[in-house]
Amino acid sequence: MKQQTNPEDDALRHHTYDGIQEYDKRLPNWWLFTLYGAIAFSAAYWAYYHWSAHMVPGYVRVERQIEEIQKAALATGAAPTDVQLWRLSGDPAVVAAGQKIYTANCVACHGENLEGGIGQNLVDGQWIHGGKPTDIYNTVTKGVLEKGMPVWGPVLGAARIADVTAFIISKNPTIQKPPEE
Numbered sequence: 001m002k003q004q005t006n007p008e009d010d011a012l013r014h015h016t017y018d019g020i021q022e023y024d025k026r027l028p029n030w031w032l033f034t035l036y037g038a039i040a041f042s043a044a045y046w047a048y049y050h051w052s053a054h055m056v057p058g059y060v061r062v063e064r065q066i067e068e069i070q071k072a073a074l075a076t077g078a079a080p081t082d083v084q085l086w087r088l089s090g091d092p093a094v095v096a097a098g099q100k101i102y103t104a105n106c107v108a109c110h111g112e113n114l115e116g117g118i119g120q121n122l123v124d125g126q127w128i129h130g131g132k133p134t135d136i137y138n139t140v141t142k143g144v145l146e147k148g149m150p151v152w153g154p155v156l157g158a159a160r161i162a163d164v165t166a167f168i169i170s171k172n173p174t175i176q177k178p179p180e181e
């Protein structure tokens, strides 16, 4: 390190601590560069992290991956599981889609607030055909023709039945979270 030669830089400071005095030295440039560099870097890093789509927090990436896997699983035509349907019921976009399907196809018999009418009440915790998410999915898919519940499988398809099932789950406080697979 180069020695400071300017005598002003070496002026003694006024204070004394335990008999120790210190010179009023200028902070070395390499130190200042590190400090200002770190400040500039932190501002740039924060802005990049905050606004650029490149750096997505880890948990969001995991959620997106789970969503894609779930969509892929539904697209194969394999019936969804209790856990999959439960998770869909926590997704506002799916529930909103399910509500539209419900309003268009189910309201006439099951009522505005799922309170029932021609069809069963879907929020009271009483079920004829079972109240697990997959039970509801299956009842809607296969219908109960002899009792007046139409067969929805060929009409709506698996994905939309999953949506409307998710909507029913989201409205029904008696349905418990199923154990993880």
Ligand code: HEC
Pocket: 101, 102, 105, 106, 107, 108, 109, 110, 118, 119, 120, 122, 126, 127, 128, 129, 130, 136, 139, 140, 144, 147, 148, 149, 150, 152, 164, 165
């Ligand atoms: C034409 C009237 C009608 C329409 C429309 C209708 N349902 Fe039903 N639904 C019924 C009837 C009647 C039952 C009772 C079946 C029975 O007694 O076994 C029923 C039963 C059900 C059940 C089973 C309830 C239980 O207690 O197990 C579910 C779930 C259900 N409907 C969902 C739907 C959904 C979702 C739609 C719209 C996609 C729909 N229903 C449209 C008449 C209807």
